[in-house]
Amino acid sequence: MLLATGTPALFGSGTAVWEMNSYLDFIRGRFEGVSLSRDGRLSLAPKLDTVFSSDQPVIWSVVQAPDGNLYAATGHRGRVYRIDPAGKSSLVWTADQPEVFALAVDRAGALYAGTSPDGAVYRIENGKATEYFAPKTKYIWTLAAASDGVLYVGTGDQGRIFRVESAGKGELYYDTAQSHVTGLAVDMQGRLLAGTEPNGLLYRITAKDKAFVLYDSTLPEIRAIAPLPDGTVYAAALGGSIAKRAQSAQQALQNLGTGGVVTSGTTTTITVEAQQTGPGPDVKPPDPAKQAQQAAASATQVTTQFSPVTDTSGVEKSAVYRINPDNTVETLWTSKEEDVYDLLASDKQILFSTDESGRIYGLSPDRRVTLLLQTNEAETTRLLPSRNSVLAATGNMGRIFRLGETPGASGFYDAPVHDAGTAARWGSLSWRADLPAGAALQFRTRSGNSAKPDRTWSEWSEPLTNANGSRIPSPNARYIEWKAELKGANGATPLITGVTLAYLPQNLPPVIKSINVISQTAATAQTAKTSTSSGSSAFSVTVTDTDSAATSSGTPTQAVARASTDQISVTWQAEDPDGDRLVYALYFRGDDENQWKLLKGDLHENSLSFDANVLADGKYHFRVTATDRESNPPAAARDAELVSAPVLIDNTPPAITVGTVRYAQGTAHIEFSAADAASALRHCEYSLDAAGWVPLEAADGVIDSLRESFSLDLNNLSPGEHLVVLRAADSANNIGLAKVLLK
Incomplete structure (x- = not known):
């Protein structure tokens, strides 16, 4: 017989099993210092060190200068910080506007910052900020510094790109006819790549007013662009980010009128007006479906808690694309739950960050996704390469983390809450794992009767350490959760491949789901x-009342095939x-x-x-x-x-061994055991004198082990012989039988 693990037993009153062993199973949990491979293996994540922690709610942009200094732009008080290679931070400049969405560093190490709303581009040197370019637009979303010293400025809400050669000299470079230019990058050939909103167009711009659309995404916004030397371009698309940042800027601007922002640093103003020489081509009108998605995003109030802006339940929220040198496009990853905020591409893998607890994923060339780590911030907004490592900037609390090259010392994983459907008696917890020398792995459980864990739930249990089956001490309840605590040793990490939790729920109707x-x-x-067209019984035994069938050999026994x-x-x-x-x-x-x-x-x-x-x-x-x-x-x-998911093949029925049998004065007591070599037992019954089957309970209360003991007491039996048939079933519904003749 065959059993797909993770599905309930066929017997409605039998033991149920909750099993987690795949990527889709584990990804729904909470990660703290733990990674998840596409093969569904949990291990310690790369060590995560905090490089910088601000008192601001979000870091919008982070860049690194040639001298190794980092610069971070924050919201909603318009502050720019410098972090030196030793990790010491200082406030460089505070803008008049509440948001600094974009930073860029040119080849000479000069820092540029774009402020919003109704702001400008500033050049910051030696703690002094000089207005470098005034595009006369609502927002400055992105900046890109080219190798020839030119600075490109992507703006909204008119979707224009400006080219600035120096202070006092700037021009309109390309009008996308979109609302916002949300991402800029310069490829190895000096061509400008631009992502837009609300039609999700990715442009390659080769000269003034000359562009080619590389890709038209089904999502509203191209947020991040990463060109490679071979001409390949990676892009991240999502919906709702622009509305979120714009509302943050407007809310922060309103707060200025009440609380105000103290401005520091020296600002020298040079007014540079953009010279518009004519609009660019109107590529296409906004997509109505994307407009509807943006309308939903704009209707949501955004706070520094970073609640989801767009309700896109059941549809794609974000995607990662690869545009090959021949302009063919491949979708590498999509999600209906997470928004991609940034990506970092290399020849070996692509890293991309999301707004799901600040996760950072790795995507290998064969499209296998690994959850590298989870910062447990609201979102990871930016990724930046830095000295053989990767830096990650976050929102909810503006921080910068550095990803280490070796696993961290410890971490834990909280499984998603499991609903037994009704109050359940918990059985055992078992797991499959590789444990290197010196490493440690232990589990804990807790339970409750509310869908989300709260103070009414039980405390976490004492550690469970028997991988083959640890009895769960948590109280009976409807919901349960387990936690795995991992500790590494000498750079080695435990590796969890599967976890199984057995329980006995109240008797409910069985649920049978199709599998492949x-x-x-x-x-x-x-x-x-011998079959006939009537399709009646599978076998027959014929018995006559004559002796014509008898031979000199006696009457043969007919076997039931x-x-x-x-x-x-x-x-x-x-x-x-x-x-x-x-x-x-x-x-x-x-x-x-x-x-x-x-x-x-x-x-x-x-x-x-x-x-x-x-x-x-x-x-x-x-x-x-x-x-x-x-x-x-x-x-x-x-x-x-x-x-496929793991499939248990079990063709061998359980073996029943009858022990003590006592029968006297109409009362019988039978003790027996059942054992199976391949899968855990799930059900046991008896039948008296070929009557209906009656369920039995194991001696320890839960039928969930390879071997179980049972006892049966029968009363008020009529005088004479009685036939008792014992039946036990394993996880694959193989049936083992034994009979006891009472006389």
């Missing part, structure tokens, strides 16, 4: 020969966007094995069935690969793969 790996039955050869054999059916769904014909291959691997074995290749169908007995009892993974090689030249062929 299922067991099915096929008629045996003997049954196929097995009606069917078990098969495993693996099905999958796949499609090709080009309509190419796909070729599949199916592999399998045991849970304790390292290499994949080919079941069958060169498949054109999307299913395969095979005899379940060819795989011994145990947990297995199945992998399906798909390729379009039959429709494309070898060099252009593409492939994909998908690995």
Whole structure:
């Protein structure tokens, strides 16, 4: 028989199991110093050091000067800070406007800052700020310094890009006909890349008023752009960021009228008016769907708590794209829950940050995503390379962190709250993990009857350390949560691959969910020969009242043949966007094995069935690969793969051993045990004289182990013989039987 782990037992009154072993399972939890690989493995995250902590709610931009100094622009008091290589920070300048959304450093080390709303670009040197360029726009969202000394300024709310050669000399470079220019970058050939809002257009601008749209995103805003030397461009898109920052600026500006902001530093004003020589081409009118999304974003009040601005439940909120040198585009990652704020690209991997607890993800060239770490701030706004490491700036509390090259010393992971559906009796907690020498791993649990943990919940339990099954001490309740505490040693980290929690809920109707790996039955050869079109019983035994069947050998015993054999059916769904014909291959691997074995290749169908007995009892993974090689030249062929969740194959029924049996004066007492070699027991019943089945309870109260003990007391039995049949079922619903004759 076959069991998909993570699904309830088939018996409605049996033990239920909550199992976490995949990326999608673990990603819903809370991470503190812990990473999650795409394979669903928890380990210690890179060490996270705080480089700078401000008293401001958010760091909008951070840059590094040639001398190693960092500069951070904050909101909502318009402050710019300098952090030297030793980590010492100082306030460099406070703007008249509440927001400094953009910073840039030129090749000479001069710092530029763009203020909003209704602000200007300032050049800051030696603690003095000089107005460098006044674009006469509402917002200055982004700055980019080119290698030739030119400064590009991206603005809103008219979507214009300005080119400034020096103080007192600037011009309109390109009018996007969009509302906002939200991101700027200069590639290795000196071409300007610009992201816009609300139509999510990514431009490549090669000269004044000359541009080419590299990509038209389905999301409203291109927020971050990262060009590589080979011509590849990575871009991050999202919705709602502009509305959020604009509302923050307006709210901070209103606060100036009541509390005011003390301005420090010396400011010299040089008025430079932009010279408009004509609007750029009107690329296209705003997309109504994107306008609706922006309207929803604009209607939400934004505070420094950074609540979500756009309600996009069920639709994509953000994405990461790769635009190849030949202008083809690939979507590398999308999310319906998180907004991408920045990305950092290299040849080995792409890092990108989000607003989900300030997470930082890593995306490898084969598109495998790893949750690198979680800062547990509201959002990670910027990523910056720095001296063989990475810096991350955050919002909610404006901080700058440095990611270390080695794992941290310790960390913990809180699993998402699990709902048992009703009050439940907790069984045992078990886990699969690799534990290097000197490293430590322990678990704790807590429970309660409110959906979110609060002061009514139990305290965290004492540490659980038996990986094969630790009894859960938390009180019976509807909800439960577990925590894993990891400690490393000498740069090595524990590695958690799966956690299982067993419990006995109140008897509720069973829920059966479809899976892509299922067991099915096929008629045996003997049954196929004797089957009839009526499809009645699977077998028959004929008994006559004559002796015609008797022979000199005696009357033979007729064996009841097995009606069917078990098969495993693996099905999958796949499609090709080009309509190419796909070729599949199916592999399998045991849970304790390292290499994949080919079941069958060169498949054109999307299913395969095979005899379940060819795989011994145990947990297995199945992998399906798909390729379009039959429709494309070898060099252009593409492939994909998908690995199933763990599947438990258990063909062996439990063994029942009868112990003490006492029968006297109409009362019987039977003691017995049941054991299974492959999977935990889930249900036990008895039948008296071929009557209906009656459930039994284990001696320890929960049927959740490989071996369980039971006792049965029968009263008021009529005189004479009685037949008691004992039945035990394991996790795969294999049935073991034993009989006791009372006489």
